[in-house]
Amino acid sequence: MHNDYVTGGFALAQASAASYLVCADDPVSYDRAPVSDGDRVEVGSGMTVRVLATPGHTFSHLAYVVESGGAVAGVFTGGSLLYGSTGRTDLLGPDAAAALTHAQYASARRLARELPDSAPIFPTHGFGSFCSATQSEAQASTIGWEKRVNPALTMDERAYVESLLAGLDAWPAYYAHMAPANLAGPAIPDLSPPRPADAAELRRRIEAGEWVIDLRDRVAFAAGYALGTFSFPLDGSFATYLGWMIPWGTPLTLLGESPEQVATAQRELVRIGIDRPAAAATGRPEDWAGERGVASLRLAKFGDLAAAAADGSGTGPLVVLDVRRRLEWQEGHIAGAVHIPLHELPGRFAEIPPGEVWVHCGAGYRAAVASSMLAARGRSVISVDDDFTNAAVTGLALERG
Numbered sequence: 001m002h003n004d005y006v007t008g009g010f011a012l013a014q015a016s017a018a019s020y021l022v023c024a025d026d027p028v029s030y031d032r033a034p035v036s037d038g039d040r041v042e043v044g045s046g047m048t049v050r051v052l053a054t055p056g057h058t059f060s061h062l063a064y065v066v067e068s069g070g071a072v073a074g075v076f077t078g079g080s081l082l083y084g085s086t087g088r089t090d091l092l093g094p095d096a097a098a099a100l101t102h103a104q105y106a107s108a109r110r111l112a113r114e115l116p117d118s119a120p121i122f123p124t125h126g127f128g129s130f131c132s133a134t135q136s137e138a139q140a141s142t143i144g145w146e147k148r149v150n151p152a153l154t155m156d157e158r159a160y161v162e163s164l165l166a167g168l169d170a171w172p173a174y175y176a177h178m179a180p181a182n183l184a185g186p187a188i189p190d191l192s193p194p195r196p197a198d199a200a201e202l203r204r205r206i207e208a209g210e211w212v213i214d215l216r217d218r219v220a221f222a223a224g225y226a227l228g229t230f231s232f233p234l235d236g237s238f239a240t241y242l243g244w245m246i247p248w249g250t251p252l253t254l255l256g257e258s259p260e261q262v263a264t265a266q267r268e269l270v271r272i273g274i275d276r277p278a279a280a281a282t283g284r285p286e287d288w289a290g291e292r293g294v295a296s297l298r299l300a301k302f303g304d305l306a307a308a309a310a311d312g313s314g315t316g317p318l319v320v321l322d323v324r325r326r327l328e329w330q331e332g333h334i335a336g337a338v339h340i341p342l343h344e345l346p347g348r349f350a351e352i353p354p355g356e357v358w359v360h361c362g363a364g365y366r367a368a369v370a371s372s373m374l375a376a377r378g379r380s381v382i383s384v385d386d387d388f389t390n391a392a393v394t395g396l397a398l399e400r401g
Contacts, residue, residue: 056104
């Protein structure tokens with residue numbers, strides 16, 4: 001059963017009166033069609049779904065081979081075989097990770113052994129997913145192509161296991177809530193528009209410690225925003241980072257340029273178990289700010305940071321805050337920077353030294369989120385909206401480890 005998102009399968013089966021195939025070993029609390037390794041399910045006329053046990057991502061993980069006319073039309077691999085990668089194996093805890101990694105290797109090999117090279121693969125995760133053990137930018141693949149590029153199919157077992165385990169970094173905290181929701185059977189989500197909120201209500205919610213989220217892109221947010229709001233733009237890993245950072249159960253209000261923007265955010269949030277925003281507002285920051293007015297945030301490049309560090313042109317002591325993840329930091333970071341991964345920031349504000357804080361990440365999205373949170377706490381902050389590869393060419397000293 002999925003540990004990384006809320007399944008839509010149960011609700012879809014209810015809505016369409018279809019059978020819901022679920023591993024017989026999963027202790028779900030609802031009626032389903034239990035299936036196990038080797039089962040074959042006839043679908044309509046001329047199509048068969050064959051079940052393959054592929055433990056690794058979880059112990060009870062299954063893949064589904066679709067056959068038509070006696071030929072393999074494709075295989076839904078779940079997290080057992082991704083595009084150029086495999087699913088991570090530590091979602092059930094560190095004690096099970098090694099055993100699951102060995103199982104993942106065997107499962108990938110089984111798929112490659114039993115299926116034709118021409119079979120398309122359809123995984124549940126793609127580029128950028130935190131459920132992928134390593135990253136790939138591929139958008140489609142086949143069993144034959146994976147035999148050429150996938151570490152599980154090109155490395156020996158020991159090397160694969162050691163490499164995968166060494167490369168695992170933190171995973172989103174909201175994952176802890178996904179398996180219980182999926183075992184219980186998630187209901188059909190309510191995607192109706194949230195209750196509208198005016199500027200006075202938004203201010204009350206902010207002052208009560210609730211999270212009011214600005215969905216606009218980070219450039220628009222920097223140009224003008226309502227004080228106390230947090231920037232989680234829809235054009236990045238919106239739901240992943242918001243779900244990772246918000247204290248679970250905290251009331252959430254969405255601010256968007258349009259009702260469509262709010263609706264898109266709602267749809268992304270229900271996939272991680274955040275079903276109903278407390279309220280929403282659309283329009284411009286002037287509509288949301290009320291009497292306190294609109295604030296702005298400075299954006300900069302790494303060249304600006306290098307210049308400020310060289311000539312002391314800032315408004316106080318210069319603090320460089322790196323909010324990338326641990327493995328990114330180890331591969332290279334600015335000498336003297338403070339390292340706090342974005343997902344740890346809400347609990348570590350006190351560790352940031354006094355001064356003007358220049359926040360950066362790998363490309364700008366996470367820096368924008370962190371900068372908005374620091375600004376809400378009254379810090380003087382500059383968000384570096386730049387690719388980290390540009391840091392070295394500006395003369396900033398870099399370190400590894």
